[in-house]
Amino acid sequence: MESQSQVLERLRTAFESRVTIPEKFRRTQLTNLMSMIKDNEEQIVNALHKDLTKPKFEAILSEVEIVMNELHCALSNLTSWMQPEYVSKNLATKLDECFVRREPLGVVLIIGPWNYPMQLLIVPLIGAIAAGNCVVIKPSEVSAATDNLITELIPKYLSKDCYAVVRGGAKETQALLKNRFDHIFYTGSQAVARVVLQAAAVHLTPVTLELGGKCPCLIYGRVNATAAAHRLVWSKFFNAGQSCVAPDYVLCSKATCDALVPALRQVLEDFYGSDIQKSPDMSRIVTPKHWTRLMGLLNRTKGKVVVGGEHDEKDRYIAPTVVVDVTEDDALMEEEIFGPILPILTIESLEESIKLTKTKEKPLAFYVFSDESSVVKKVLENSSSGGFCSNDGIVHMALPGLPFGGVGNSGFGHYHGHWGFEAFSHQRAVMLRGWALEKLNALRYPPYSDEKLSWLRWTTSPKSCSIM
Numbered sequence: 001m002e003s004q005s006q007v008l009e010r011l012r013t014a015f016e017s018r019v020t021i022p023e024k025f026r027r028t029q030l031t032n033l034m035s036m037i038k039d040n041e042e043q044i045v046n047a048l049h050k051d052l053t054k055p056k057f058e059a060i061l062s063e064v065e066i067v068m069n070e071l072h073c074a075l076s077n078l079t080s081w082m083q084p085e086y087v088s089k090n091l092a093t094k095l096d097e098c099f100v101r102r103e104p105l106g107v108v109l110i111i112g113p114w115n116y117p118m119q120l121l122i123v124p125l126i127g128a129i130a131a132g133n134c135v136v137i138k139p140s141e142v143s144a145a146t147d148n149l150i151t152e153l154i155p156k157y158l159s160k161d162c163y164a165v166v167r168g169g170a171k172e173t174q175a176l177l178k179n180r181f182d183h184i185f186y187t188g189s190q191a192v193a194r195v196v197l198q199a200a201a202v203h204l205t206p207v208t209l210e211l212g213g214k215c216p217c218l219i220y221g222r223v224n225a226t227a228a229a230h231r232l233v234w235s236k237f238f239n240a241g242q243s244c245v246a247p248d249y250v251l252c253s254k255a256t257c258d259a260l261v262p263a264l265r266q267v268l269e270d271f272y273g274s275d276i277q278k279s280p281d282m283s284r285i286v287t288p289k290h291w292t293r294l295m296g297l298l299n300r301t302k303g304k305v306v307v308g309g310e311h312d313e314k315d316r317y318i319a320p321t322v323v324v325d326v327t328e329d330d331a332l333m334e335e336e337i338f339g340p341i342l343p344i345l346t347i348e349s350l351e352e353s354i355k356l357t358k359t360k361e362k363p364l365a366f367y368v369f370s371d372e373s374s375v376v377k378k379v380l381e382n383s384s385s386g387g388f389c390s391n392d393g394i395v396h397m398a399l400p401g402l403p404f405g406g407v408g409n410s411g412f413g414h415y416h417g418h419w420g421f422e423a424f425s426h427q428r429a430v431m432l433r434g435w436a437l438e439k440l441n442a443l444r445y446p447p448y449s450d451e452k453l454s455w456l457r458w459t460t461s462p463k464s465c466s467i468m
Contacts, residue, residue, distance in 0.1 A: 004166060004175060011134040023079065029163075030075050030126065032157045036157040037122075044059065047146045048118065050145035055280060062116060067122045070400055082102060084100065085099055091459040092459040095437060097431070108128050108185065111187065115244070117140055117143035120187045124185045124187075124420060124423075127419075127420025131422075134163065138166050184207045185207075193211055208411075210404075212245075215245060215248045216249060219250060220251075220350050220370050221371060233271060235367075244364055246338075246394065249342070250344045253347070277312065282317075291313060297331050297334075298321065300331035308321035309321050354383060358383075362384050362410055363406075364411065365396070366379070369390070370390070386411065387404065402416065
């Protein structure tokens with residue numbers, strides 16, 4: 001069995017041979033990755049069910065289709081992404097060829113999380129392959145079944161010289177981070193992100209961090225309570241709330257809350273039946289440790305549980321739970337919940353609601369539900385978040401054309417579609433110059449004079465010439 005250093009040496013040798021550079025190679029690897037997903041869809045679904053009791057519907061939608069859409073996007077656009085990007089020139093550079101060239105970074109590391117263990121590992125891998133890198137892939141050991149499956153499949157479908165899976169827990173990951181990479185892409189918690197950053201700083205390695213945060217859902221003005229309840233329940237309790245972009249808490253008026261709670265209760269029954277624990281469409285908490293953390297938050301809340309609250313430790317089950325009369329200093333507002341618990345804070349004015357969200361770190365997503373476009377516009381203009389979506393939840397991350405990533409404590413850097421290609425590329429500035437116009441170039445040579453400076457300022461001014 002290869003050591004970590006041997007794996008990295010093998011990949012770096014492959015990268016330095018330039019085997020990953022041609023478009024044909026990249027396209028072949030992406031096509032093979034597509035075959036991997038198609039050929040093993042049933043195994044992927046089964047692994048996700050073992051790890052999270054994830055329903056087939058949710059597994060296909062979030063872990064298979066999103067990956068396939070990203071692959072189609074990359075394969076359809078790879079040729080254009082790889083083309084040089086020509087830039088505007090001035091008179092002094094009129095005869096030069098000036099462009100931006102996208103080049104692969106080298107050997108990159110992708111560390112995946114457990115909540116969407118296929119999607120959140122493979123989608124950045126698509127960007128890294130498209131950009132021409134060699135990749136070390138580190139699945140989450142928490143989602144063990146998916147970890148096993150990825151470890152088995154990757155060597156069967158992708159080049160063993162250029163792509164490798166490294167497994168293990170915290171100890172193995174810390175050892176891995178001691179190695180020099182050309183880029184590190186991490187999805188997970190802020191606590192581990194700090195460890196990743198510290199390790200990367202030793203080698204001055206650039207990092208993309210995809211984290212989370214308390215994503216607010218602000219409901220204000222005219223709103224259809226039933227429609228809002230359908231979209232809120234689906235986006236909050238999808239994957240049992242274990243989504244970094246799930247609505248974390250709701251801000252609304254007392255009147256809206258009074259209309260929303262019975263609608264939420266009814267929608268939950270419509271979706272999952274009267275005994276939700278028996279529903280095949282509800283996921284489970286990933287591990288006993290995570291279940292205990294969530295129950296600790298629920299037990300410490302000063303709010304009132306009005307929907308759900310049932311739990312079963314042996315089954316790692318927590319019912320979709322709605323808590324009202326929650327205050328800003330409540331236990332449920334201390335950290336990202338990352339589970340099927342939805343606190344509702346009642347605040348009467350839009351301004352106060354926006355103000356409260358600003359007391360929290362910038363979230364990965366911000367949601368506003370309102371029939372009034374002026375409300376949506378005001379919230380958009382007076383908030384900051386990785387992504388923004390009105391009148392729905394989590395769906396914005398499924399579109400390859402939109403960049404996905406955080407800001408502030410919710411992370412930095414982004415990917416999906418072309419953004420993923422850019423994340424793993426070096427944008428190299430290129431000027432190809434010949435020996436013409438030497439008289440014009442002489443303006444920059446000593447002895448200096450005010451006349452030379454005047455002419456030089458004119459020739460380098462954007463006003464002098466603006467051509468590609």
